[in-house]
Amino acid sequence: MANSVYARPAEGNVAPGDGWRYRGRGMLQLTFRNNYRAAGARLGIDLVAHPELAADPAVSLHIALDFWTRAGVNACCDAGDYFGARGLTNCGSRTPKVAPIGLADVAARRARLLGVLA
Structure with a gap:
């Protein structure tokens, strides 16, 4: 289901399985490949290759604080x-x-x- 709902090429989800791979994770629900890429680049973490890290509580907190500040x-x-x-x-x-x-x-x-x- 996630692969259908989140199959959004404009958001970077272009490969089969990207919807599930880059689903919402963490305190503020980081979603879509482009957002995983951008957050990972800012934090120095390869979230595209390792999207599961966004669910780690410590990483999730850093992602949330990064968003909180930038937004x-x-x-x-x-x-x-x-x-x-x-x-x-x-x-x-x-x-x-x-x-x-x-x-x-x-x-x-x-x-x-x-x-x-x-």
Whole structure:
């Protein structure tokens, strides 16, 4: 199923099996060969040859932090723009055309965590 759903040549998935090979992995679900290649290049890890490394907790954290920094997610959080932050991490846009998946869940978890910290 992943091979069909993620068979997107524009995203670098061009070989048979690429959909499954470069499926979403890690804390922020790194997906597609082009994104594995780019993240791996920035982190000095060959994620194209070893895509399973994106599921390793330590590597996944580095990938997530790299994305968080590059996408400017923290600026959204600092401004209280949690819709924008979730849009960046879930839709790739601060102003997505559709509501980000899990927005209500993220808001509820944030409220609960702030209650613990208060």
